[in-house]
Amino acid sequence: MKIPKRLQPLVEDGLIDDVLYQLMSGKEATVFAVTSQGEVRCAKVYKEAMKRSFKKAAQYQEGRKVKNSRRARAMEKGSSFGRKQQEDAWQNAEVDALFTLSKAGVRVPQPFGCYDGVLLMELVTDDEGNVAPRLNDVSMSAEQALEDHAQVMHYVLLMLCAGIVHGDLSEFNVLVDSYGPVIIDLPQAVNAAANNNAFSMLQRDVRNMTDYYAEFAPELKETHYAEEMWALFQVGKLTPETELTGYFEFDESEADVDTVLEEIKAAFEEEQARVERMSDANSDDE
Numbered sequence: 001m002k003i004p005k006r007l008q009p010l011v012e013d014g015l016i017d018d019v020l021y022q023l024m025s026g027k028e029a030t031v032f033a034v035t036s037q038g039e040v041r042c043a044k045v046y047k048e049a050m051k052r053s054f055k056k057a058a059q060y061q062e063g064r065k066v067k068n069s070r071r072a073r074a075m076e077k078g079s080s081f082g083r084k085q086q087e088d089a090w091q092n093a094e095v096d097a098l099f100t101l102s103k104a105g106v107r108v109p110q111p112f113g114c115y116d117g118v119l120l121m122e123l124v125t126d127d128e129g130n131v132a133p134r135l136n137d138v139s140m141s142a143e144q145a146l147e148d149h150a151q152v153m154h155y156v157l158l159m160l161c162a163g164i165v166h167g168d169l170s171e172f173n174v175l176v177d178s179y180g181p182v183i184i185d186l187p188q189a190v191n192a193a194a195n196n197n198a199f200s201m202l203q204r205d206v207r208n209m210t211d212y213y214a215e216f217a218p219e220l221k222e223t224h225y226a227e228e229m230w231a232l233f234q235v236g237k238l239t240p241e242t243e244l245t246g247y248f249e250f251d252e253s254e255a256d257v258d259t260v261l262e263e264i265k266a267a268f269e270e271e272q273a274r275v276e277r278m279s280d281a282n283s284d285d286e
């Protein structure tokens, strides 16, 4: 096909040889199949930051580290240099996350780098070389759903061990090839330890995945993987070897706040009565 404008610089630099066809154009990117170094690969072209919701960006960016202090100041000031840096940080976040996660043992497309707002990565395909379907387009047996759900929960655990919460995990951001689920679309991945929204994002990620697989294996609805993982993560006990059960005992004690308050009030009243008795006794002496 005709080379899209945004891919032209990569063609000139020899990073891309040819553009084959356009895949989906999602909400935040347009994705192409390209040839690069003799292989068919995937090029994800990010849409401009301006078109994205800033409210969402702020929530995700909390706790994201920027090492260079000039860059950090520019980002805070929101100057045009700052906006450019913010956009770079957003785009680099995905390639960084892909490198980190593939090292951690999570199945993600193999990344080759991010250049001029274009992420080059492995094209996930089925056995015949066709682009792999999204989980949303796949139906399966209950056994398969249980197996794949467990696999995805293990990936979520490995991500958390690597300090990352996906933040937009759903049946639309998981591809399925002949080996099973492959996690994609990570520009919004959040720092699990530094972001105050990390736990609620983890809960939402796990709920999305569990709800989808529960359509085929309804018993999954009763599981509580996010809470189980987070409780272990918080006390430094979550490891890649942790065997999750999906079972979590919710702490009921918070519901007992009233009882505790009653007891404090009773103790206070008792003490007051004692003090009054004492002072009565003292005044009797006079």
Ligand SMILES: Nc1ncnc2c1ncn2[C@@H]1O[C@H](COP(=O)(O)OP(=O)(O)O)[C@@H](O)[C@H]1O
Binding pocket: 023, 024, 025, 026, 027, 028, 029, 030, 031, 042, 044, 109, 121, 122, 123, 124, 125, 131, 132, 134, 172, 173, 175, 184, 185, 186
């Ligand atoms: N590495 C890949 N291999 C095959 N298809 C991909 C790959 N990356 C993205 N896609 C396809 O492109 C679509 C959009 O990519 P995604 O990373 O989810 O961006 P968006 O933010 O636009 O949702 C995906 O739903 C998937 O169909």
Ligand SMILES: [Mg+2]
Binding pocket: 026, 172, 173, 185
């Ligand atoms: Mg997507």
